[in-house]
Amino acid sequence: MKLTELFSKKFVVTSEIGPPKGCDVSKCLHEAEILKGKADAINVTDNQSSVMRFGSLATCHFLKDKGLEPVYQVVCRDRNRIALQSDILSAAALGIENLLLLTGDHTKLGDHPQAKPVFDLDAVSLIHAVKKLEEGVDLSGNKLDGEPPKFSIGAVVSPCSDPVEPQLIKMEKKVKAGAQFFQTQAVYEVEKFVKFMEKAKQFGVPVMAGIVVLKSVGMAKYMNENVAGVYVPNNLIEELKKDKEKTKSGQTGIEIAARLIKELKPYCQGVHIMPLGWDDKVPKILELAGL
Amino acid sequence: MIVTQAKPFEEILKMLEGEKSVFVVGCNGCAEVCETGGEKACVDLKQKLETSGIKVVGCATIDFMCNKLLDSLKILRHKEKIDFADSIIALTCGVGVQAVSSVIDKYVHPANNTIYLGGFQGTWPSQERCAECGDCVLDWTGGICPITNCSKSLLNGSCGGAKNGKCEIDKELDCGWENIYNRLKKLNKLENLQKQVKLRDYSKMFPNKELRNTTFYDVEKE
Numbered sequence: 011m012k013l014t015e016l017f018s019k020k021f022v023v024t025s026e027i028g029p030p031k032g033c034d035v036s037k038c039l040h041e042a043e044i045l046k047g048k049a050d051a052i053n054v055t056d057n058q059s060s061v062m063r064f065g066s067l068a069t070c071h072f073l074k075d076k077g078l079e080p081v082y083q084v085v086c087r088d089r090n091r092i093a094l095q096s097d098i099l100s101a102a103a104l105g106i107e108n109l110l111l112l113t114g115d116h117t118k119l120g121d122h123p124q125a126k127p128v129f130d131l132d133a134v135s136l137i138h139a140v141k142k143l144e145e146g147v148d149l150s151g152n153k154l155d156g157e158p159p160k161f162s163i164g165a166v167v168s169p170c171s172d173p174v175e176p177q178l179i180k181m182e183k184k185v186k187a188g189a190q191f192f193q194t195q196a197v198y199e200v201e202k203f204v205k206f207m208e209k210a211k212q213f214g215v216p217v218m219a220g221i222v223v224l225k226s227v228g229m230a231k232y233m234n235e236n237v238a239g240v241y242v243p244n245n246l247i248e249e250l251k252k253d254k255e256k257t258k259s260g261q262t263g264i265e266i267a268a269r270l271i272k273e274l275k276p277y278c279q280g281v282h283i284m285p286l287g288w289d290d291k292v293p294k295i296l297e298l299a300g301l
Numbered sequence: 302m303i304v305t306q307a308k309p310f311e312e313i314l315k316m317l318e319g320e321k322s323v324f325v326v327g328c329n330g331c332a333e334v335c336e337t338g339g340e341k342a343c344v345d346l347k348q349k350l351e352t353s354g355i356k357v358v359g360c361a362t363i364d365f366m367c368n369k370l371l372d373s374l375k376i377l378r379h380k381e382k383i384d385f386a387d388s389i390i391a392l393t394c395g396v397g398v399q400a401v402s403s404v405i406d407k408y409v410h411p412a413n414n415t416i417y418l419g420g421f422q423g424t425w426p427s428q429e430r431c432a433e434c435g436d437c438v439l440d441w442t443g444g445i446c447p448i449t450n451c452s453k454s455l456l457n458g459s460c461g462g463a464k465n466g467k468c469e470i471d472k473e474l475d476c477g478w479e480n481i482y483n484r485l486k487k488l489n490k491l492e493n494l495q496k497q498v499k500l501r502d503y504s505k506m507f508p509n510k511e512l513r514n515t516t517f518y519d520v521e522k523e
Contacts, residue, residue: 087453113453113460115462116452116453116462116470118470119469129455130501130503132453132456132457134457135456135457135500138500149500168461175491176458176459176478176482177461179495180457180494182495183457183494183495183498195461237464238461238463238464238469239464
């Protein structure tokens with residue numbers, strides 16, 4: 011089912027899994043199954059953080075087999091326009107209906123820093139390419155055989171970036187290119203998000219606020235130092251510091267995530283929860299958030 | 302030695318859409334040898350522009366436009382005229398356009414495509430770099446090259462990976478797109494970022510048959 015058909019009916023919830031380093035996908039599929047009936051769809055990351063892993067497309071296919079709705083993440087770092095279009099056609103034939111199209115992290119950040127960074131296309135031109143495929147032609151204008159594919163096209167935006175204007179400009183460009191829904195970078199500053207949405211709502215596309223579960227004080231500080239567009243305010247860091255045992259068990263992270271969802275809900279059309287391995291905590295977060 | 306080819310005149314006219322007057326600067330270095338810089342090319346372009354109804358408020362040549370000191374001195378000398386122009390059009394390579402852009406708060410349009418540098422980055426280069434893409438985009442990025450200044454060579458804006466204005470691969474490296482954004486904002490040209498989806502045409506990187514068949518190209522290869 012296409013996510014775009016859901017937004018008019020409900021507050022949409024997605025989560026995500028990362029394929030393994032190796033070809034035994036049982037653990038990652040198990041993590042996804044915990045979310046069955048709880049999340050509307052599950053993103054599958056594409057060689058996340060430039061670390062070489064099992065493929066996103068094949069994992070999406072396994073999710074479909076298990077009756078779960080996958081969101082196929084595609085980044086531009088590893089494949090040129092020929093391979094990207096080819097994989098997206100393959101996804102269509104495998105019944106994958108939701109895409110999340112991103113530029114992708116640089117190769118230098120991952121475990122193969124010597125690799126050639128491709129970036130033949132970027133997020134905007136990849137959205138444009140998928141739109142072309144949906145019109146029945148490839149990027150060079152050659153006609154496709156048979157019925158063209160039809161997807162629900164997702165993209166990303168970073169609402170708490172400073173300055174936020176370039177983000178809004180690029181978001182508009184993505185919408186014009188064909189993006190139909192957005193999942194955001196992690197949000198911890200509700201006020202900043204609300205201000206962003208005041209400007210972003212003019213584009214008329216559903217936005218799903220990104221939720222990354224806080225695992226520790228160290229993780230919060232690391233993100234503040236290193237992750238673009240993410241800032242964990244001091245009061246949340248203090249909350250994590252207060253009860254070390256509670257934070258270690260994940261309870262504090264669960265409570266913060268649930269509270270953020272409740273506060274963000276009136277301003278967006280869904281949430282995208284990135285549990286980073288803490289998939290078993292997602293049902294509890296949703297329960298506490300009243301979803 | 303850097304090889305440049307003049308952009309088609311129609312493309313230049315398109316860049317100048319909505320503008321009434323320009324100041325023309327031409328490079329007396331490599332571009333002059335390619336007949337895409339120097340006095341003759343400047344005069345030719347001036348005539349063409351004026352026939353098309355664009356006023357040329359002045360013309361100047363700079364010995365090596367890759368050198369920002371020479372650029373600054375020449376620009377200073379013509380400042381009054383340049384102030385009256387809507388923009389500058391530069392007959393030089395990608396390095397030259399970026400160098401001259403960096404010394405004046407005025408929009409600089411590239412008149413040429415840079416094709417074959419063979420790793421050479423100007424006679425007196427500083428930090429500006431040209432990737433010899435053969436399809437110069439400096440016109441809509443405010444004179445800062447996204448191909449050499451963005452670690453991913455993106456053409457449609459920042460990737461979102463920069464933190465505090467620095468690139469995700471190196472905290473000491475500026476985000477090229479944040480610099481482009483700041484520059485376009487200063488020049489009141491942010492609408493450039495909304496322009497249509499840009500796709501690289503890698504086939505333009507390779508010198509075409511006509512160019513490969515010139516004596517000049519053979520001399521360069523030697």
